[in-house]
Amino acid sequence: MFPNLPLELVEVIFTGLDTKSLRTCALLSSSTLESSQRLLFRSVVIDDEHVPHAQSLLEGSPHIAGYIHDLDVRLSNDTPQWVDLSALGSILTTDKLCNLKSLTLRGEDRDWAKLPSLLQNGLHSFLASTYLHTLNLTHIHGVPPSLIIAALSSVRRLGLYQLTIDAIDNSLDSHPRSRPPIPRTEHLIRRETHYLEGQSFLVDLITVPKGGPAYLENVRRLAVSMYLEILPDSLRLIGATANTLRHLELGCGGPRFTTLSVQPLIYNTDMPQPIDLPFLPSLQIIELKVYLGNPVHVPENLHVAIATFPTTIPAIELIRLTFHRPMYPQGRATWMDSTGPFPVLNHSYGERLPRLRTVHCHMWSEGHFDEPYPYFDAFIHERFPGLEGTGVLTISAGGDEYDDLLFS
Structure with a gap:
């Protein structure tokens, strides 16, 4: 359909189309299929009910995973019993989602320990990569400190929304690093509407004394809540980043x-x-x-x-x-x-x-x-x-x- 136009120019033209038009173009001809799919699957939302469908789609058309730049995983409190959430672990693999830049995991007040181990491992594997730019974690209880530290050492934008931290988790001690983590986060977001147990421990963890790992030394942009119950912790985060903000x-x-x-x-x-x-x-x-x-x-x-x-x-x-x-x-x-x-x-x-x-x-x-x-x-x-x-x-x-x- 566009025999003389480079692929980049075709995608610029398609950028102005809505989702329905892009779907039509994907079915129109083989010459428009790839450009349409690149835009259709650039941002993807997967709720828990549709995990099996997403797994089937990515296994049947593995090239689609490479088109995904932004992935939003939404869990609910009433996940159907027939849904196997461990399938998310097979989706969250670095070799498939090789161009993923932003990952959001919405827990809907779930406990981290009750999430499938394959999902936990998949998230850790992304943090071990170097290309993930943004990680948002929201409404999850009992998040292990090791995950937060890994995120601070991996992504440039880290959003923590209404999380509780497992203050008795010993994962940092049981898995010592061969070398101190290199801080990478430049934009840190911590949003709370009220005080939640475990938040002071989070601040204790990342605002370490002088001489310890400088997890916040690269933070240029900070977002915190100033509500009464968490005001002291927010002020500590501001103080810890005062010279770089x-x-x-x-x-x-x-x-x-x-x-x-x-x-x-x-x-x-x-x-x-x-x-x-x-x-x-x-x-x-x-x-x-x-x-x-x-x-x-x-x-x-x-x-x-x-x-x-x-x-x-x-x-x-x-x-x-x-x-x-x-x-x-x-x-x-x-x-x-x-x-x-x-x-x-x-x-x-x-x-x-x-x-x-x-x-x-x-x-x-x-x-x-x-x-x-x-x-x-x-x-x-x-x-x-x-x-x-x-x-x-x-x-x-x-x-x-x-x-x-x-x-x-």
Whole structure:
């Protein structure tokens, strides 16, 4: 069909097609089959119910495994009895998925020890390779410390979402390394909505004393939660990476939920914990993700934190504030915040933050976004009067393309 076009150019053309069109092209002719399949199978999601089908597909057409760059494995709490999850171990082999760059394993609150050994071994084999760029582990209990250390020494982007660590696991002692691990992780994400047992042990493990393995020495980008129960551990991670950080993401405050007898779920945004950042000499980008209640009140600790920016992060170039709010029954948040403008970002901000070039405020809303944009726009302009007309302030609303899908 494209006899005179190189394969790379054909794939560029096909990139603009949707999934249905790509499937049609795959059936159209042998000349379009490979280009279509490369795009169709570039990102693959496998839930536990479809593990047998995925295994059959990859065994019958082994070349497809080489097309997969992003793999998302989703386990459920009610896996059908006829599903053999050990088949995932045969899928997760480095010789088949030779071009895999990103792997996500969603455990749905499963225990690591109860996962099939073939799946565990498959994950370890990937960490022993050199080409896996991103590993996301979410909602898994009793993760062995050896897996975390192996990941820090293998992938550039490591996401740990609502994990518990097996604090009594002795795998590190029983399998001593011939040489200290070389840290490789540059982007570390640790997301928690509340305190989970074993998290302090994780921080103890990777923020080792001077002279021990420097697992965090290459971290340039860090994302942590600043909720009250885990605030001390998050501050330890920030302190351990203070000299290398260029990009810091903070999940601030709630959501802490209370359920009333006749009222819907309420967001409690009373956040007594401060956001006390250490001196971060090289930090260029800071993102603050804040949950809002209804009526809207910007937390006072956010004002305090921003007020310290000239002394804590003097080299800052970009401040990004993402305001999260739930969908309320009335569909509209009431903007009644009375905290006033942010004191640092007034007309003299350039003297205090000389490198600041952008302040981006975004409102992200769960579900369909139906908040009238002018309400949020006016709300933000009231908080940053010193940035009016400077070109520094940008405002957006709706689905947040920059926000991490696993944030919540």
